Amino acid sequence: MxxxxxxxxxxxxxxxxxxxxxxxxxxxxxxxxxxxxxxxxxxxxxxxxxxxxxxxxxxxxxxxxxxxxxxxxxxxxxxxxRIQPAVLKKHLQIALNHELEEAKKEGKNFISRDRKRELKEQVTLKIRARSLPxxxxxxxxxxxxxxxxxxxxxxxxxxxxxxxxxxxxxxxxxxxxxxxxxxxxxxxxxxxxxxxxxxxxxxxx
Known part of the structure; x- marks a missing residue:
């Protein structure tokens, strides 16, 4: 101020x-x-x-x-x-959907908790890099x-x-x-x- x-x-x-x-x-x-x-x-x-x-x-x-x-x-x-929660939620869901599609190709129908946490960190970092402080x-x-x-x-x-x-x-x-x-x-x-x-x-x- x-x-x-x-x-x-x-x-x-x-x-x-x-x-x-x-x-x-x-x-x-x-x-x-x-x-x-x-x-x-x-x-x-x-x-x-x-x-x-x-x-x-x-x-x-x-x-x-x-x-x-x-x-x-x-x-x-x-x-x-600052990342808006709605923006993070949207892009995290996109990443999870893509991850689940890749998992199904290998015969899996779920994403592990650790992988979900890793994806959230990756999405957060990606959005943060694109936003201006x-x-x-x-x-x-x-x-x-x-x-x-x-x-x-x-x-x-x-x-x-x-x-x-x-x-x-x-x-x-x-x-x-x-x-x-x-x-x-x-x-x-x-x-x-x-x-x-x-x-x-x-x-x-």
Whole structure:
């Protein structure tokens, strides 16, 4: 989701560790190292990685650098191939019918369970290779001096992927800034016990 949209759902993070100057200088190189790999000409089901926030096709940051003042900007690109169940069912049935015809020539009237499973895998791979992956883009803005990062997504599965890939790339840990952790950040860790004992207030009777 573009972070410059009229409305956007954001997930806020803080980076747990102190970010060393050497790591900050290496951010552009690490983004390229862990950049998105295209799967248009393969049969892969999914691919994800970093791309330029200014252009989803730029995985070398040749159009513009990731540095924007005190911020680093980049996007997580996720390409996924989806096969409609009805399409798979149709072509699997065609393959099974053909297989049964060949089996009858050898005096057999059935297809083994293992062969059916094998045919399903072959048909799935064939259809996947013929379908184009659907791209999705999720922008990230990293405020380096403040140790804060903003990610334009709130989907739990995408967040898990982003957090894990961010750690793989930069060897840093992201902590979601939920209301509880924001309060901890403002009041200090000594307030943790009091915060945990708070009861919710209901404003609607």
């Amino acid at each position: 573009p972070i410059l949209s009229a409305s956007v759902g954001l997930t806020r993070y803080r980076i747990v560790e102190e970010v060393e100057d050497d790591l900050i200088r290496s951010i552009p190189n690490l983004l390229v190292k862990y950049a998105f790999k295209d799967i248009d000409h393969t049969a892969e089901e999914r691919s994800f990685g970093w791309v330029n926030m200014d252009d989803m096709l730029d995985d070398k940051w040749s159009i513009s650098p990731p540095e924007k003042g005190q911020y680093y900007t980049f996007s997580l690109r996720l390409d996924t191939r 659907i791209p999705a883009i999720f922008d990230a803005v990293w405020n380096v001096p403040d140790n804060r990062l903003y990610f334009a997504c709130s989907n739990s599965k995408v967040l898990d992927m982003f957090e894990e890939y961010f750690t793989d790339t930069f060897e840093l840990t992201l902590e979601p800034l939920t209301p509880f952790f924001l309060a901890m950040d403002m009041l200090g860790e000594d307030a943790a016990q009091k915060l945990e004992s708070l009861d919710p207030t209901y404003f609607v009777g």
